[in-house]
């Protein structure tokens with residue numbers, strides 16, 4: 001066995017602590033699983049694996065959650081049937097069910113305190129890296145692995161190598177965590193961190209929500225996990241155990257530095273997330289639909305950023321603006337503080353908390369030839385509807401400015417209108 005005295009990365013620290021021995025990149029780790037999250041689209045396969053293949057009940061029902069978020073409310077009879085089975089399964093086994101309207105899985109788990117520093121959280125969804133915002137080892141797995149974890153309370157995985165991303169400087173006004181995340185993906189490349197842990201050293205910068213944006217995008221560089229070193233408000237929101245932090249002298253396969261002060265608002269052009277440009281270069285392109293929401297950017301602070309740009313303005317005729325809060329809590333807070341009224345008055349179409357049209361299943365799919373600016377995390381061909389539709393990814397402020405101008409725009413363009 002490797003000496004426990006060798007310095008470890010965050011991923012190695014967490015997997016060692018939650019397993020029964022010290023592990024290093026390349027080792028096989030068997031670890032306790034603190035939370036298993038199943039989304040509506042995968043629930044049927046998960047239930048099938050549990051009841052037929054494994055013939056097992058969840059070992060710890062309190063560690064399993066099912067979230068109805070991807071196609072919610074149901075769009076077809078077969079979707080409705082699958083969701084009905086998920087509800088029945090939850091009632092029968094005692095696992096938690098977060099039903100239609102509660103929100104997007106990753107946002108809901110975070111709000112419910114079902115992801116904490118040092119936890120292992122497995123989700124049947126690739127953006128489960130989001131939990132790394134609070135230094136939980138969050139990762140996506142398929143229905144079979146998820147079911148095995150639910151049945152046994154454990155999982156096994158190869159300990160990933162780590163990439164160290166150090167943020168320096170301070171963001172200029174109008175530049176956001178989304179721009180940092182897009183720039184990070186451009187620098188790493190769409191498969192530049194395949195099966196690696198991206199360890200983000202952000203100091204005390206960024207709210208929990210902004211850290212979620214950063215960790216969320218990590219999977220778009222192929223990462224297994226995206227761990228943001230706890231700092232800032234995370235330290236007052238959570239008990240952060242000493243053992244989640246990397247040791248000095250830990251081994252990284254790659255180290256990059258991003259100077260936040262040099263960053264402009266960024267945008268990912270079709271059809272790969274790492275096709276990142278300054279918004280200024282793409283300015284002026286006619287846009288049919290703007291979508292503000294998702295697990296990347298559907299939180300209260302994102303709606304605030306959009307409302308600030310939209311206040312007193314109208315969405316351009318010929319452009320649709322869809323706003324879908326990431327959760328019922330976000331929606332309630334945005335109702336209470338008047339944000340939703342501002343958005344509604346500007347001409348936004350407000351939707352049920354959930355994934356909305358993010359993966360092109362309902363509530364705003366795109367027609368051939370249409371152009372969409374979205375605050376989400378994927379712009380692959382066909383992602384939001386027709387394969388000939390084009391998706392540009394940006395921050396909520398840029399999305400809002402685009403909605404007002406009817407073409408790709410910067411927030412500063414709106415004031416000048």
Ligand SMILES: CC(C)[C@H](C(=O)O)[C@@H](O)C(=O)O
Nearest residue numbers: 041042070124125126127359
């Ligand atoms: C439906 C789900 C499995 C899928 C994922 O794994 O990420 C979706 O959330 C997505 O964003 O493409």
Ligand code: SF4
Nearest residue numbers: 127294295355358359
């Ligand atoms: S909002 Fe989009 S990216 Fe996030 S879980 Fe839903 S479909 Fe996936």
